[in-house]
Amino acid sequence: MGCRVKCCLWKVPMQSKRILAAAMMCLVVTTAYSAEAIRIGMIEGMSGTFANAGEAVARNLQFAIATVNARGGVKLADGRHPLALEIFDNKQGVEESLIEFKRLTDKHIAFVAQGNSSAIASALVEAVDKHNQRAPDNRVLFLNYSAVDPALTNDKCSYWHFRFDANADMRMHALTEVIKGDARAKRIYLIGQDYSFGRMVAQTARSQLAAKRPDIAIVGDELHPIGKIKDFAPYIAKIKASGADAVITGNWGNDLTLLVKAAKEFGLSAKFYTFYGNSLSAPAAIGDAGVDKVRAVAEWHPNAGAGLAQSPSDRFYQNFLQRYPQPKDDYVLLRMHVMIEMLIAAIEKAGTTEANAVAKALEGARYRNAFHDASMRAADHQLIQPLYVSVMRKKSTDGIRFDNEGSGYGFKTELYLPAVSTVLPTSCRMQRPRY
Incomplete structure (x- = not known):
């Protein structure tokens, strides 16, 4: 593999007490490829x-x-x-x-x-x-x-x-494994986006909870228009009135951020079991109200390295931060x-x-x-891979080394499922091409 090195020099006028350097040089090194991208x-x-x-x-x-x-x-x-x-x-x-x-x-x-x-x-x-x-x-x-x-x-x-x-069944399996072991979980509210995914999340939650915790009551099951709700206060009011002690949602993007923000403002004390609660401004939006309450499921999270400084997991994450150092990009x-x-x-x-x-x-x-x-x-x-269910914590507590998007809140592994424990059957009948 060869390299091309290109040098460039910018000349900057001297300005007393304001500019200490008159010039700077940069080296741009690019790999020389022999074929198209x-x-x-x-x-x-x-x-x-x-x-x-x-x-x-x-x-x-x-x-x-x-x-x-x-x-x-x-x-x-x-x-x-x-x-x-x-x-x-x-x-x-x-x-x-x-x-x-x-x-x-x-x-x-x-x-x-x-x-x-x-x-x-x-x-x-x-x-x-x-x-x-x-x-x-x-x-x-x-x-x-x-x-x-x-x-x-x-x-x-x-x-x-x-x-x-x-897939959503696999993610829900991980979340309901945590709920199964929570003796305080008695009343659950389902809320999601009104399209195929949101409807399917609710259906899967009902099915898996019925099998794992038949004693749990589903006290609400609501869908809202995707990407159109600016104020989730009316929805949070219904959840609070239902007496739910936990919420399950597959919401993502701004629909999740605004949902948890409304929960914070309304003083909802229920636990949130989410697919994406550790992402895209959600931790900052819910703040202290989410500590020990908000859970998320993913194939990995920044604190998955179990607190071992400079673990391979840490290095992967730190390499990402070097490329994207702004908290909003985290x-x-x-x-x-x-x-x-x-x-x-x-x-x-x-x-x-x-x-x-x-x-x-x-x-x-x-x-x-x-x-x-x-x-x-x-x-x-x-893809068959491990899954983590993690719970929201304050940074620098309980071994939380990394927070999310500079929010001051990170996530700690609550349940780890090895790949073999995430496998679910498939009904696929693959039609392969003849050539």
């Missing part, structure tokens, strides 16, 4: 209500891509290829996503990445299936990092779709790093970026580093 097209909402969620995805993917490029990129027979991210703004709409997908395929981008919205993911799965059948010389793979509707790896599974996040998703690493390994194993060859290489593939172990189940293209 391998592009990943990200389709996400980069404007509108959920722009913060789209921006967080972009940071995580760019971090993972920079890691790959720093070690020389993707090695194929014709040389080293850099990875490149191309972003398509779908304004968090289904129709816009399909328009952006057409733009992506017109550019002959082999890999499409999306995750913020299961409704969009479902539409994209259908679009990818049709496109790949229609254009076998321009097929694409769909890399899903967050759309967790179980149907996507069950009755709506697709050979061209791979999910790198635990939202790390390990699964996106895993997704990129597994994709690169599959491309190198296949020796090509052709979608079918890469899909074959991804099936049954394993990712393993010093603190995470995951495998891609071939039967349904669902």
Whole structure:
């Protein structure tokens, strides 16, 4: 691997007592690649209500891509290829996503990445299936990092779709394992966004609670318009009036932030069992009211290193912070790093970026580093990986070394499920291409 070094010098006029240096020099070192970039097209909402969620995805993917490029990129027979991210703004709409997908395929981008919205993911799965059948010389793979509707790896599974996040049933299984052991949990309120994912979260919660804790009463089950509620006070008032001692929600983005903010303002003392309560301003919004009350489930969290200074987990997180030092950018998703690493390994194993060859290489593939172990189940293209349920704490208490987004609040592992304990059956009947 060779390098090009470019030097540049800016001359700055001397100004007494105000500027001490007259010049500065920078070195920009870039890897010399012998072949064109391998592009990943990200389709996400980069404007509108959920722009913060789209921006967080972009940071995580760019971090993972920079890691790959720093070690020389993707090695194929014709040389080293850099990875490149191309972003398509779908304004968090289904129709816009399909328009952006057409733009992506017109550019002959082999890999499409999306995750913020299961409704969009479902539409994209259908679009990818049709496109790949229609254009076998321009097929694409769909890399899903967050759309967790179980149907996507069950009755709506697709050979061209791979999910790198635990599905909602798996996430709910982890949360209800904690609830099962909480003798004080008696009355639970379900609240979520009114679309396929929100409805499915409520259904799964009812089913799993009935099996694990039949004594628990569901005292409310409510859906609200996604991305349109600016004041959740009326919803929190209903939850408080119900006497609920716990709330289960799959809300994400601003719908979660505003929900927990209203809970704080209303003095709701119930515990929150969330899919995403450790992210995107939620800890700062709920503040002290969330300590010991807000729980979240994820494949990893910054304090997962069990308080061991300079553990591999810590180093991964600190590398992210070096790239994105602003507190507002502090939202790390390990699964996106895993997704990129597994994709690169599959491309190198296949020796090509052709979608079918890469899909074959991804099936049954394993990712393993010093603190995470995951495998891609071939039967349904669902990643099997550990899950953590963590509870909100103040920074510097109870071993909490890292907070979230500079909020002063971090999360501590309450339950760790190894990968084998997260496995659930699949109803997928995979239809594989003949060539």
